Amino acid sequence: MKYLARVNPKYFAAIHQCAAKGDVRYYLNAVQIEPHAAGGVVIVATNGHFMGAIHDPDGWIHPDHKSVLIGTVSKRMLSACAARKGPDGDPPALLWIAEKFSLITSLDDVSEEPELFGKFSHLTEKTELVDGVFPNWRRVIPKKRQKFEGSYPCFNGEYLEVFNKIGVMLSGQKRFGAGGMHLETGEENGSVIVRFNRLDLIELFVGVLMPMRGEELKGFLPAWTKAETESEAA
Template structure:
């Protein structure tokens, strides 16, 4: 069985940061393309003791756009929504049931009281998440564990096939995907073609495996002349059998 070493896993730490309850009427604190949430969902941690990884991180950028990040410590995905809005950085849990209503024209809206919903292009609610969707904590800085320095296009190293499948599924949504690699230990990075106002890249940590080269037991190629020699008797035999008839 393949095991990911500690050095190959992302270094992710967070701390709880409770905020006092506000008596002000709830207002929208984030609105992003619902497709960005759908893309990020497979990369969310499941029942991880690092509770802040069990949701997506929605973060405002300096150019008034938004970035959506999800990671389970073994891989990550980052979605840049050029028309996304975030009043402040938040972590939001996501219901799988709501993904059925998510598409490139719908939005994922989060309110200050923790209410979250998916609205269609006309602003009509398509799915209302139950309960408070906000997760307290500090999400790890993805820029501290993800890098593009020293990478060249291509794939190398051992990769978890299930993680690769999820990356390819994103590429299928967008129509194209490209992979970049650095060495046997660094994450395999992928970038997908643009889908409207969304830009996506991610990374998959490598795993240790018992094989590092092509199999040595596989037969070596046979020279053409020897192959001809082996096939000649068979041809003669068939010819003799035919002449007897």
């Protein structure tokens, strides 16, 4: 069996949160793995409204492939990728991806390809590769900060919740809220760059959140906040 890619399973499970679910544009339901010029791979997914990407410096993709798109992934596989410990008591170390199967193993030695149902295997399961072209995700990443004037754009709060979930998964913590997220608006289309406020993640992960239509804000605060309450007036 020929393996096509190898990545950090925690990274894969986290980025999969940004993939579309049942979209007719089938390539948006996939997670893409592609080589990076500085070494390793980039794992990226988007549903067309928000996107997550991470550089896995230790990741690998077969030299015959410019990218690999992983489509159908079971909840059991994603859960095993994000687990703190596997059935052998050790944390998952690597996710190996083949044409028809994927394997999670606790063995971090890459000198030999792992056996599908070997001693260190946490889970071996059927996965589906997508034969298609993934969007050029770099086009939606703003190149410069926007000089801040006026109000922030309007955003879908569910996507911010997803980014927080990704932060939990990547950090390995039960809660990520105290870590915080950096949000900065780009100058091209008002999209926002999302980065995690952790030394081990701030240079690895990047998210992009597209704005949505919203009511124009006529002031910084609602008008009622400017009037004194009866108790204050007394």
